[in-house]
Each structure stands twice: as C-alpha cells, then as structure tokens.
Amino acid sequence: MKSRFVLLKRLLEEAGFDPERVHLQWASAAEGDVFAEGITSMVERITKLGPNPVRKGD
Amino acid sequence: MVKRIALAQLTSCWGCDQSLLDLHLKLLDVLPSLDIVYWPAVVDFKVADLESMSNHSIHFGFVEGSCRTKEDVHLLKLMRQKSKILVAWGSCSVYGGVQGLGNQWELKDLLERKFLKADTITEGRIPDENLPGFTEHITPNPDIVDFDAILPGCPPTSENTAEALTALITSKSYDLPDKTVCDQCPKERKEKKIKKFYRTHQGHIDQNKCLLDQGYLCLGFATIGLCGAQCPTVNAPCKGCFGPPPSIKDHGAKIISALGAVADMPPEELERAFPDPLGSFYFTDYASSYLSKIRGKQRSKKTK
Amino acid sequence: MTEREKTIKIAPVTRLEGHGELTVKLTKTGKVKDVQFNVSSTRFFEKFLEGRFAEEAPRIAPRICGICPEPHHLAATKAVEAAWDVTPPPAAIKLRRLLINAKQFSSHALHFFALAAPDFLAGPFGEPALRNVVAIIKAMPDVGKMALEMMQFGQDLAAAVGGKAIHPVTSIPGGMLNPFSEEKRDLFLKRVGQAKKQTLETVTLAKKVVQDYWDPITKLAVTPTYYIGMHNKGNLEIFDGNLRVMDPKGKIVADFKPKDYRKYFGEYVPEHSYATHIYYLPAGYPAGIWRANTLARVNVADRMATPIAQEALQEMRDALPRPIHATFAYHWARIIELVQAIEEIENLLKDSQIVSKDTKLSDVEPKKGDGVGCVEAPRGTLLHHYWTDERGIITKANMVVATNNNIAGIEKSLMVAAKQIFEDKAHEGLKFPDPMIK
Numbered sequence: 001m002k003s004r005f006v007l008l009k010r011l012l013e014e015a016g017f018d019p020e021r022v023h024l025q026w027a028s029a030a031e032g033d034v035f036a037e038g039i040t041s042m043v044e045r046i047t048k049l050g051p052n053p054v055r056k057g058d
Numbered sequence: 059m060v061k062r063i064a065l066a067q068l069t070s071c072w073g074c075d076q077s078l079l080d081l082h083l084k085l086l087d088v089l090p091s092l093d094i095v096y097w098p099a100v101v102d103f104k105v106a107d108l109e110s111m112s113n114h115s116i117h118f119g120f121v122e123g124s125c126r127t128k129e130d131v132h133l134l135k136l137m138r139q140k141s142k143i144l145v146a147w148g149s150c151s152v153y154g155g156v157q158g159l160g161n162q163w164e165l166k167d168l169l170e171r172k173f174l175k176a177d178t179i180t181e182g183r184i185p186d187e188n189l190p191g192f193t194e195h196i197t198p199n200p201d202i203v204d205f206d207a208i209l210p211g212c213p214p215t216s217e218n219t220a221e222a223l224t225a226l227i228t229s230k231s232y233d234l235p236d237k238t239v240c241d242q243c244p245k246e247r248k249e250k251k252i253k254k255f256y257r258t259h260q261g262h263i264d265q266n267k268c269l270l271d272q273g274y275l276c277l278g279f280a281t282i283g284l285c286g287a288q289c290p291t292v293n294a295p296c297k298g299c300f301g302p303p304p305s306i307k308d309h310g311a312k313i314i315s316a317l318g319a320v321a322d323m324p325p326e327e328l329e330r331a332f333p334d335p336l337g338s339f340y341f342t343d344y345a346s347s348y349l350s351k352i353r354g355k356q357r358s359k360k361t362k
Numbered sequence: 363m364t365e366r367e368k369t370i371k372i373a374p375v376t377r378l379e380g381h382g383e384l385t386v387k388l389t390k391t392g393k394v395k396d397v398q399f400n401v402s403s404t405r406f407f408e409k410f411l412e413g414r415f416a417e418e419a420p421r422i423a424p425r426i427c428g429i430c431p432e433p434h435h436l437a438a439t440k441a442v443e444a445a446w447d448v449t450p451p452p453a454a455i456k457l458r459r460l461l462i463n464a465k466q467f468s469s470h471a472l473h474f475f476a477l478a479a480p481d482f483l484a485g486p487f488g489e490p491a492l493r494n495v496v497a498i499i500k501a502m503p504d505v506g507k508m509a510l511e512m513m514q515f516g517q518d519l520a521a522a523v524g525g526k527a528i529h530p531v532t533s534i535p536g537g538m539l540n541p542f543s544e545e546k547r548d549l550f551l552k553r554v555g556q557a558k559k560q561t562l563e564t565v566t567l568a569k570k571v572v573q574d575y576w577d578p579i580t581k582l583a584v585t586p587t588y589y590i591g592m593h594n595k596g597n598l599e600i601f602d603g604n605l606r607v608m609d610p611k612g613k614i615v616a617d618f619k620p621k622d623y624r625k626y627f628g629e630y631v632p633e634h635s636y637a638t639h640i641y642y643l644p645a646g647y648p649a650g651i652w653r654a655n656t657l658a659r660v661n662v663a664d665r666m667a668t669p670i671a672q673e674a675l676q677e678m679r680d681a682l683p684r685p686i687h688a689t690f691a692y693h694w695a696r697i698i699e700l701v702q703a704i705e706e707i708e709n710l711l712k713d714s715q716i717v718s719k720d721t722k723l724s725d726v727e728p729k730k731g732d733g734v735g736c737v738e739a740p741r742g743t744l745l746h747h748y749w750t751d752e753r754g755i756i757t758k759a760n761m762v763v764a765t766n767n768n769i770a771g772i773e774k775s776l777m778v779a780a781k782q783i784f785e786d787k788a789h790e791g792l793k794f795p796d797p798m799i800k
Contacts, residue, residue: 001318002325003317003318003321003323003325003328004314004315004317004318005325006325006326006328006329007314007317007318007328007329007332007335008314010329010332010333010335011310011314011335011336011339011349012349014162014334014335014336014413015162015336015349015350015353016162016353017349017352067381069381069403069404069405070428071425071426071427071428071431072379072380072427072428072429073425073428073431073528073529074428075379075428076428076429076528077428077528079472079476079513080513080514080517080527080528082510082511082513082514082517083507083510083511083514085499085510086499086507086510089496089499094494094496098374098376098377098378099376099377099378099379100376100377100476100494100495100496101376101490101491101494101496102376102377102480102490102493102494103376103490104372104373104374104376105373105374106373126403126404126405127402127403129381129402129403130403155425156405156410156422156425157405157406157407157410159410160405160406160409160410162410162413163409163410167409168406168409168410171406171408171409172404172406172408172409173631173638176408176629176638176760177624177747177760178623178624178627178628178629178640178760178762179629179631179638180628180629180630181630181631182631183631183633185631185632185633185634185635185636186633187398187633187634188383188385188398188400188634189400189402189634189635189636190402190403212425212529213428213528213529257415257417257754258417258418258534258539259417259534259535259536259726260724260726261724262722262724263539263722265540288525288526288531289525289526289531291525292525292531292532292539292540293532293539293540294421294525294531294532294534294539294540297418297421299529333753333755334413334414334415334755336413337413337414337415337418338415338418341421341422
C-alpha cells in the first residue's frame with residue numbers, strides 16, 4: 001500500500017496538486033489516539049489549504 | 059452502395075492517415091465502396107465544401123487529432139453535425155494524445171517556451187494574425203461531442219482501421235476487445251516479483267522473457283490489446299499508447315495499483331525509480347485522466 | 363481590375379500533412395500586397411519533453427510527424443547519445459541508416475505520387491475530384507499499383523527494422539533494441555530488386571513530366587534563396603554529416619558541425635504563423651531566408667553518394683545550372699534522392715554486418731550535459747537539442763524541424779508565384795500539356 005501511495009503522491013505533485021492533500025496513516029483498532037490525532041492533523045491541514053477544486057457539481 | 063466518408067485532422071501528426079494509406083494494395087479493396095468527400099491531405103476539397111454539406115449527409119466521419127486550437131473545436135463540431143456515424147480515430151482523438159502531456163502546465167508556459175524563450179529566437183512574440191488561437195488545455199474529443207465508435211492507437215494499425223471500416227461498411231457494430239497487450243505478447247511470463255526497475259537503455263535484455271519480469275516498465279498489462287504487441291515483440295517496452303482496455307477507467311491509477319503489487323522493494327526505491335509518473339504512466343492519455351480533468355476545471359474557473 | 367482590396371483564402375492547403383492556410387492580399391489595383399502561409403497549429407513538444415527520461419525522447423518525439431517519425435526517432439536518439447557521450451556499436455549505426463533510408467524511400471514515393479503527381483497528371487486546372495491519388499489509381503491503375511507497392515516496400519522495411527513503421531521504437535541511447543534477423547534480411551533482399559526497377563520506372567515517368575511541364579517548371583515560382591542541407595565529404599547525406607549553407611548565388615557560405623547550429627540558425631517568429639521561420643543568422647531576416655528539403659540538399663551537395671543517383675543528378679545539372687532556384691524542381695530532386703535511397707538500402711542489405719547481434723551497449727550511464735542530434739528528414743534538416751540533468755532527465759529541449767526550415771522559403775516562392783499569376787497573368791501564357799487524367 002505504501003508503494004502505491006508514494007507513486008500517487010509524486011503523481012499528484014507533478015500534476016500540480018499540493019501533495020499535502022493526501023495522507024496515509026495506519027492505525028489498528030487498539031490505537032484510537034493515533035487515529036484521532038491523524039484525523040485532527042489532516043483536518044487542520046486541509047482547512048488551511050482551502051476548498052477542494054474537485055467538489056461535485058462544479 | 060457507395061458510402062460517403064470524410065476524414066478530418068485536428069491537431070496531430072497525421073500518423074493515423076499514414077496508417078490507413080499503409081493498407082497499400084488492400085486499399086484497392088476498400089476504395090470502391092467509398093466516396094471520399096473530405097480528406098485534405100489527399101483530396102482537394104476545402105472546409106467550405108464540408109460546411110456546405112447538409113447535416114448527417116456523411117455516412118462515416120473519422121476524426122484524427124485533438125483540440126489544441128479553437129479551429130480544431132469548430133472542425134470537430136462540424137464533423138459531428140455532418141456525420142451519421144462519427145469515429146474517434148487514434149489516441150489523440152480518443153484521449154487527447156501525447157500533446158495532452160502539455161496539460162501539466164498552463165498555456166502561458168507552453169507559449170512562452172516556444173515563442174519567447176527558444177534558444178534560437180532573438181525577438182519573440184506570440185503569433186496572432188489570421189490564426190485561430192489556442193485552447194487553454196487539451197480536452198479529449200469525447201468530452202466535447204458524442205461519438206458512435208472509438209478506435210484508439212498511436213496510431214491504430216492499418217488492420218485495426220480496416221477492421222473498423224469494414225464493420226461500418228457492412229453495418230456491423232464495432233466494439234473494442236477487453237484484452238491486453240500481454241494477451242498478444244509472445245514473450246514468456248512468470249509470477250512477478252520485481253526486485254529492481256531498469257531504464258530501457260540499461261543492461262542486457264533477454265529477448266525471450268517478459269520485459270516487466272526483467273524489470274523494464276512494460277505497460278502491456280494495463281493497455282488494450284489491439285496492436286499485436288508490436289513493441290515488446292522487438293524488445294521495446296510497451297508505453298501504453300493505445301490506452302487502457304474498456305474496463306479500466308484511469309490508466310495511470312491502474313498502473314500504480316499494479317506496480318504496488320509486483321514491486322518487491324522499499325517504497326522509497328520505487329519512488330526513486332519513477333520520478334515522472336505522469337509522463338511514464340499516461341503517455342498518450344493524460345488529458346483523459348481524472349487529475350488532468352480536475353486541473354482543467356480549475357483553469358476554466360480562473361478564466362471565467 | 364478589382365475595385366476593392368481583396369483577400370483570397372485557401373483553407374486548408376490540401377495534399378499537405380499538417381495544418382496550413384494560405385492568405386493572399388490584393389490591393390485595389392490588383393497588386394499582390396501580402397502572402398501569408400498560416401500554419402495554424404502546434405503542440406509544444408519542446409515544453410512537455412521537460413521532466414521526462416531522456417531515453418524516452420526517441421519514443422515521444424516521433425509523434426511530431428506521422429509521415430517522417432523515423433528521422434525524429436533517430437535525431438532524438440543521437441541528441442541523447444551526444445549529451446551522455448555514448449557511441450553505439452557499428453552495426454546499430456548501419457541499422458539506423460537502413461531505417462532512415464527506408465523512410466526516405468517510402469516518404470518520397472508517397473510525396474511524388476500522392477501529394478505532387480495529381481497536379482501534373484490531372485493538370486493544375488483539373489477538377490478537385492480528379493486531382494488526387496485515388497483518381498490516379500482509378501485512371502492509371504498500373505502507375506497506381508506501382509506507387510502503392512513502392513510505398514509498401516519502404517514502410518515494410520521501416521517496420522522490420524524499427525518495430526513499427528509509424529512511430530518506430532527500436533533505437534535507444536547506446537544502440538538498437540532488436541537485431542535484424544537473417545530471415546528478414548533475406549526477405550528484403552528478395553524484394554529490393556523489384557523496388558529498384560520501379561524506382562527507375564519512376565525516374566522515366568518523372569522525366570516525362572519534367573519535359574511536359576518544362577515551361578512552368580522553369581518560369582513559375584523561380585525563387586532565389588539560401589539553401590541548407592547535410593553532406594558527408596561533399597556527398598549528399600541524410601543520417602550523419604556536416605551542414606552546409608549555400609547563398610543565392612551558389613557560394614557555400616558555411617560548413618559546420620550540427621552542434622554549432624546556434625551560430626548559423628536564426629529563428630524569426632512571424633505574426634501570422636505558429637510555425638516559426640528559421641533563416642541564415644549571419645545574413646539576417648528576411649535576407650537570410652533559406653530553404654531545406656530535396657532541392658536544397660542536391661544544391662549544397664557536390665555529388666550524390668551512389669552511382670545511379672549521381673547519373674540522375676548530372677542529367678538535372680546539365681539541364682538547369684546549380685544552384686537551381688526553380689521551386690518545381692523540388693519534385694525532380696526528390697526522384698534523384700529516391701534513387702539514392704534504394705541504392706543505399708540495397709548496399710546495406712548486402713552488408714554482412716547488418717545482421718550482427720551486437721547492436722546495443724549494456725553499460726550506458728546518464729549524465730548531466732547537452733547534446734545535438736541532427737539528421738535530414740525527407741522534408742529537410744531536422745535538429746533536436748536536449749539538456750539533461752545527472753539522472754538523465756530532460757531539463758530543456760530545443761527543436762528545429764524541417765517544416766520551419768522551409769516555411770519562410772515557401773512563403774517567398776508563393777509571393778513570386780502570386781505576383782506572376784495575379785499581376786502578370788503568367789498562367790495564361792505558359793505552355794501546359796494535355797492532362798493525362800480527364
């Protein structure tokens with residue numbers, strides 16, 4: 001999975017997208033805190049980046 | 059009954075036309091059933107002649123090339139209007155073509171490189187007199203008008219075009235096969251586990267073995283099998299110029315997914331092996347990828 | 363005399379690969395004010411080659427032209443080899459020569475029979491419905507069949523060496539990916555005799571056309587320009603050699619290695635064409651406008667590289683003194699080159715090294731640098747210049763394609779022809795034969 005992710009990220013970058021828009025994180029069922037932290041930091045990053053140009057209906 | 063045919067070239071290399079001509083003596087079998095009403099590279103009729111024809115009066119319209127200029131868009135719409143059956147002919151027409159790689163940049167960057175910053179230019183300018191003007195980016199033709207048949211390929215082989223044309227002449231439908239280049243390739247394949255990727259100029263190629271098994275990026279597994287595996291047969295890795303088979307929606311996404319499965323190496327090494335996934339995975343069909351379409355939306359928003 | 367200014371537009375210019383329109387502007391008194399050859403599209407290869415693996419350029423660049431992908435395939439390979447300092451094995455070079463000559467042969471046959479001959483066989487005043495190769499095939503089936511067989515010989519050979527004829531794939535920095543098998547060689551050795559015979563028949567046909575149209579050929583659109591073309595020690599050459607520039611008086615004013623092109627090539631960007639105008643830089647624009655392609659090559663070369671072609675050239679030079687400025691003589695020069703192509707093909711097929719298995723190096727390493735690759739495409743001098751980084755990725759590309767070497771010259775000769783036709787009504791006084799196809 002990580003292999004695919006690094007290629008996808010590079011592809012996004014080349015296509016002119018901020019690679020910060022995607023994030024891959026592993027969290028097992030026991031790691032609630034890791035999961036929550038991952039989501040929170042992603043939300044923060046995305047809010048900073050502004051609206052996504054992919055939104056449906058555009 | 060003799061059928062009226064028009065062949066129009068939007069921005070492209072003319073390779074599809076050359077491929078049709080490469081039927082050579084077999085052309086003599088096809089020609090008697092056709093009345094060529096428009097084919098500028100061969101016959102002297104002009105755009106005005108095409109414009110004066112009544113709607114749907116052409117039995118088969120073949121469109122080669124993609125819309126790089128506003129004139130291309132006009133000609134494409136005209137072909138749709140005049141043709142009963144419209145065929146997207148070749149990868150430029152179906153997907154946008156190699157020039158779709160230009161969608162990686164803004165139009166102004168492309169213009170600047172060619173007309174202002176070329177090494178041999180002393181005084182640059184953007185030409186605009188008696189010229190049509192460029193489109194902001196390449197949009198695949200099927201996103202602009204409806205087609206009745208598509209035939210990808212860079213170019214489609216002479217046999218591909220003959221087959222499609224024969225089907226149309228005999229009123230049969232023409233559908234693309236859901237097989238891949240690997241299905242047509244004579245090289246010997248094994249269960250894949252790739253330890254290292256090589257670039258095409260590197261190393262020694264074993265001509266009997268699968269190129270991907272040997273670590274060369276051969277895209278046959280994700281590419282529609284129409285060409286007869288011409289490139290891998292001569293030890294040149296498939297670059298995917300015919301695009302994916304009908305069941306695959308995004309060529310590059312499929313390739314990334316497959317490489318992730320067969321690459322037996324740390325992710326960092328894989329990343330180093332493919333610094334240009336866009337160019338490597340979308341040779342002639344970047345314009346039809348999800349990413350390019352999203353960028354296109356962004357651009358048209360900006361220019362509105 | 364017209365009373366208003368008038369613009370004549372020919373859209374598109376037909377029997378031409380690519381996108382061109384012709385605009386002729388006439389004044390109130392019927393004088394030719396302006397002639398524009400509007401090349402109305404371009405694809406920006408120079409830009410989207412950036413960021414790609416340089417060894418993939420020989421796969422990408424052929425897409426510039428469907429009629430002449432082999433020269434692009436080879437110019438791109440040579441440019442990368444120059445940048446990386448790589449010398450391919452001798453057998454690879456012979457295979458590349460075979461490839462480019464196969465293309466030269468099929469392209470010249472196509473050009474002569476499908477693009478040019480209709481004007482001569484149906485006549486310039488013939489109906490559009492008759493003035494094309496399809497009509498020739500119907501009206502003169504023997505000639506049509508021969509034309510198709512000649513094109514097929516060249517295309518089949520190009521496919522056998524290049525993997526496919528349209529957008530070949532076998533040339534790579536360091537050599538050729540696929541050796542030429544003995545079986546294939548034997549197959550083409552069997553066919554080459556027939557192709558040579560047909561070539562000589564084409565020479566006879568071309569000579570008749572030249573005789574029939576002597577008046578317009580020697581009087582219409584005779585346009586002095588500079589000329590550029592490749593040579594090898596004075597022999598006409600299309601794969602590897604120095605470039606020569608000849609001035610309108612016939613003097614060789616430059617003879618240089620292609621890598622030094624920037625001292626001699628100027629690029630003028632017109633307002634009315636997406637194809638830029640390449641010219642002889644030391645003479646300035648428009649004085650330094652040059653032409654490339656068949657006539658330019660036979661003008662700058664001292665002689666042909668093969669004996670039968672040399673005889674054909676001598677015959678032309680006996681009839682028209684060098685340098686030849688008659689635009690219609692391009693077709694004649696094309697036939698002379700067709701002969702050289704088939705002779706070169708025959709020689710290469712008979713060379714035992716052509717089936718060598720040693721066609722590719724296995725230790726090619728990318729490096730930072732830049733390199734120029736230059737060949738002659740059927741329609742003129744073609745040059746690729748790439749810069750690569752230490753990973754062998756293209757950081758910049760400059761390309762001078764055959765069309766751009768010709769556009770300004772085409773426009774200049776169209777101006778001459780337009781003045782002759784619109785101002786002097788020259789076409790009414792010229793002698794034309796009865797068309798063969800009516």
